[in-house]
Amino acid sequence: xxxxxxxxxxxxxxxxxxxxxxxxxxxxxxxxxxxxxxxxxxxxxxxxxxxxxxxxxxxxxxxxxxxxxxxxxxxxxxxxxxxxxxxxxxxxxxxxxxxxxxxxxxxxxxxxxxxxxxxxxxxxxxxxxxxxxxxxxxxxxxxxxxxxxxxxxxxxxxxxxxxxxxxxxxxxxxxxxxxxxxxxxxxxxxxxxxxxxxxxxxxxxxxxxxxxxxxxxxxxxxxxxxxxxxxxxxxxxxxxxxxxxxxxxxxxxxxxxxxxxxxxxxxxxxxxxxxxxxxxxxxxxxxxxxxxxxxxxxxxxxxxxxxxxxxxxxxxxxxxxxxxxxxxxxxxxxxxxxxxxxxxxxxxxxxxxxxxxxxxxxxxxxxxxxxxxxxxxxxxxxxxxxxxxxxxxxxxxxxxxxxxxxxxxxxxxxxxxxxxxx
Amino acid sequence: xxxxxxxxxxxxxxxxxxxxxxxxxxxxxxxxxxxxxxxxxxxxxxxxxxxxxxxxxxxxxxxxxxxxxxxxxxxxxxxxxxxxxxxxxxxxxxxxxxxxxxxxxxxxxxxxxxxxxxxxxxxxxxxxxxxxxxxxxxxxxxxxxxxxxxxxxxxxxxxxxxxxxxxxxxxxxxxxxxxxxxxxxxxxxxxxxxxxxxxxxxxxxxxxxxxxxxxxxxxxxxxxxxxxxxxxxxxxxxxxxxxxxxxxxxxxxxxxxxxxxxxxxxxxxxxxxxxxxxxxxxxxxxxxxxxxxxxxxxxxxxxxxxxxxxxxxxxxxxxxxxxxxxxxxxxxxxxxxxxxxxxxxxxxxxxxxxxxxxxxxxxxxxxxxxxxxxxxxxxxxxxxxxxxxxxxxxxxxxxxxxxxxxxxxxxxxxxxxxxxxxxxxxxxxxxxxxxxxxxxxxxxxxxxxxxxxxxxxxxxx
Numbered sequence: 001x002x003x004x005x006x007x008x009x010x011x012x013x014x015x016x017x018x019x020x021x022x023x024x025x026x027x028x029x030x031x032x033x034x035x036x037x038x039x040x041x042x043x044x045x046x047x048x049x050x051x052x053x054x055x056x057x058x059x060x061x062x063x064x065x066x067x068x069x070x071x072x073x074x075x076x077x078x079x080x081x082x083x084x085x086x087x088x089x090x091x092x093x094x095x096x097x098x099x100x101x102x103x104x105x106x107x108x109x110x111x112x113x114x115x116x117x118x119x120x121x122x123x124x125x126x127x128x129x130x131x132x133x134x135x136x137x138x139x140x141x142x143x144x145x146x147x148x149x150x151x152x153x154x155x156x157x158x159x160x161x162x163x164x165x166x167x168x169x170x171x172x173x174x175x176x177x178x179x180x181x182x183x184x185x186x187x188x189x190x191x192x193x194x195x196x197x198x199x200x201x202x203x204x205x206x207x208x209x210x211x212x213x214x215x216x217x218x219x220x221x222x223x224x225x226x227x228x229x230x231x232x233x234x235x236x237x238x239x240x241x242x243x244x245x246x247x248x249x250x251x252x253x254x255x256x257x258x259x260x261x262x263x264x265x266x267x268x269x270x271x272x273x274x275x276x277x278x279x280x281x282x283x284x285x286x287x288x289x290x291x292x293x294x295x296x297x298x299x300x301x302x303x304x305x306x307x308x309x310x311x312x313x314x315x316x317x318x319x320x321x322x323x324x325x326x327x328x329x330x331x332x333x334x335x336x337x338x339x340x341x342x343x344x345x346x347x348x349x350x351x352x353x354x355x356x357x358x359x360x361x362x363x364x365x366x367x368x369x370x371x372x373x374x375x376x377x378x379x380x381x382x383x384x385x386x387x388x389x390x391x392x393x394x395x396x397x398x399x400x401x402x403x404x405x406x407x408x409x410x411x412x413x414x415x416x417x418x419x420x421x422x
Numbered sequence: 423x424x425x426x427x428x429x430x431x432x433x434x435x436x437x438x439x440x441x442x443x444x445x446x447x448x449x450x451x452x453x454x455x456x457x458x459x460x461x462x463x464x465x466x467x468x469x470x471x472x473x474x475x476x477x478x479x480x481x482x483x484x485x486x487x488x489x490x491x492x493x494x495x496x497x498x499x500x501x502x503x504x505x506x507x508x509x510x511x512x513x514x515x516x517x518x519x520x521x522x523x524x525x526x527x528x529x530x531x532x533x534x535x536x537x538x539x540x541x542x543x544x545x546x547x548x549x550x551x552x553x554x555x556x557x558x559x560x561x562x563x564x565x566x567x568x569x570x571x572x573x574x575x576x577x578x579x580x581x582x583x584x585x586x587x588x589x590x591x592x593x594x595x596x597x598x599x600x601x602x603x604x605x606x607x608x609x610x611x612x613x614x615x616x617x618x619x620x621x622x623x624x625x626x627x628x629x630x631x632x633x634x635x636x637x638x639x640x641x642x643x644x645x646x647x648x649x650x651x652x653x654x655x656x657x658x659x660x661x662x663x664x665x666x667x668x669x670x671x672x673x674x675x676x677x678x679x680x681x682x683x684x685x686x687x688x689x690x691x692x693x694x695x696x697x698x699x700x701x702x703x704x705x706x707x708x709x710x711x712x713x714x715x716x717x718x719x720x721x722x723x724x725x726x727x728x729x730x731x732x733x734x735x736x737x738x739x740x741x742x743x744x745x746x747x748x749x750x751x752x753x754x755x756x757x758x759x760x761x762x763x764x765x766x767x768x769x770x771x772x773x774x775x776x777x778x779x780x781x782x783x784x785x786x787x788x789x790x791x792x793x794x795x796x797x798x799x800x801x802x803x804x805x806x807x808x809x810x811x812x813x814x815x816x817x818x819x820x821x822x823x824x825x826x827x828x829x830x831x832x833x834x835x836x837x838x839x840x841x842x843x844x845x846x847x848x849x850x851x852x853x854x855x856x857x858x859x860x861x862x863x864x865x866x867x868x869x870x871x872x873x874x875x876x877x878x879x880x881x882x883x
Binding site: 016 | 583589590592593594596597599602604606671672673676678679683684695698699702706708709712713714744747777778781802804805806807808811812835836845853857864865869871
């Protein structure tokens, strides 16, 4: 009998331990996913911050550039750089035949002509001389240099030919290949060529959308929260508004995209693909988040503050505007930042309103077509070229960096400025 | 131009505020008592400046285009044009006046464009004149009216109250906007495609709905076997099911562990770390699923002799499940912590172990809240877009094999609407009909879930 009891107790303790273990492993799994996730993004993305350059001697031959004696600055602008650019690439292998010369040309980005031109514009005295110029390597060679390219594939499955690899290896052996910090990733707009594509246009698109979103959502949401928390009579209509807000907070984001498409674009005829429309759409999405946060922080202001102000003869409006609202601002602001961070990561609604269009210019205002950072991630992730994989990860790193900063900022505001009422 | 006018009106507002306050001080200096603080006199005048400006601006925005259009097209009346042709002429005129016209320019249109420009400039200048004179008149009237015994605080506060109320209508307006944008396209869609075919049809090939000319567009036989939504609905719920298979056990167990077992230190670090998962943008999950999980599953399957599609439902659903873990864990954590301590104490006093208490006492007590959190998770899984678009297939297969690719409502909406859309095309309308069904399904889930959670909260508060 006693033994039986002990067995039962042991069983129960074992069950207890098992249950505990389930809980621990669940947390472990969740954190494991997070770690794998972040590790994967960083390990594929960090190399995008480096860019591979080929150092190629260029002879600035005045005759090939169609330049006269003592050319003016304008002449330099209009000169023909294509021939010397081609020639300097072809000179990498003196024995190259015509096909091979073409392959040599494709070892650098199609931007090489411009890079050579800039070199000369910086220093016009170079005419007639030879200088080693840094040229952006093609994205495939870039990947080869970073070790991301499977060199052992059969040649017909590679975009880099054996010949190109041979010349490239010679250049590496001579120290004529260099890797430097990739500034153009931050200053260039999107491009079809992976080696030239940058995030500047989508970054500006994101900034403009978020600004538009902030300018619409913040005032409307704060005013609505003040009304609902401080003035609204308790009746069916107020309840209805409340149900609406809670429900909007859980409506799938893509439905807001349909709203933007069906109302903003089709009825109000706002310009497609612009951060303006994107920002308005996002603001409708962020509205409930901010309202809920603002209401919570208004609720957290103790009634004694209101009563004290009312007792001093302030009207309800004065009490609210002078005392309650300022005291609730830290909570409201941190809620707003969190809402904006959500909006910043949103993709689907922006795709529907056409912010996926290929934009190779940097937008200067919310009325110019643009993409946004998450949409840029989507666009690049859908491209087949190998060079874009690391770009996607790098773009994700930039986006996550922003989100983390915004969330930290929200935390700081909350902890530093929020009054603790006890 | 409008910006300058706007700035000027704002400046006028400040000036009227200043004048109002000055008048209050003048009244005060004659030893009369004011009925409100001096700044209320200022606000009062500023409101008298803002209201006429706002009314005139909105009237202008509504009526100017219509009137200009009427005036332009009056030249073309009696010439037997159809309405559509008149609209086209008007569009051409506008394009030409902006210098964006790229067709053959006829003298008629050129004349209209000139007229259009002159009308617009007349409208602009008359707007400036009318707005400014209205503001000055109303502010002057109000300035004269305020005296020592006039009330200013009450009207100002009433006005503010009205502004606050209007802002709170934004939420309702958004909902109305959503329904409005979906419903017309949906109705048009069901005019062509019978509701029965949509709900019970098993073939979804929107690409087949290629309309050659408008006479075909309204011919229902064109679309038989094209817009049957069963495979999509099935795919949506299937992927959501896979996601919940991952999210419920992990999310629920971590919620329980955090609420009942974890030391404050573990809780302090683990909770925010898990919540990071909720803050990662979905497009990032999509990239992760497509680049890492999909190929990994494919390789794993091949090594076990299974045929796995690179874009399997399992990859999309699994990654979606990871995304939903924090929603379930935080909500159930909250729910469990709010179960009164007395229930636990009672159970411990009867000699129950911790896990027994959780399983037999706390879990049943917290069940409504947990169910609510799971329903919210399901609603999120159904509405999730980017993961599915990037990691699952785009072809709508009717299958229950998690290793094959399926498609969902959200993915189909994106596929149909990406790029340029022609409104009035059944394909575009189909996307809106899908959006409508998505909205309705998530609406029901949300309402039920919110209700359950609310009821539960009330029980223990």
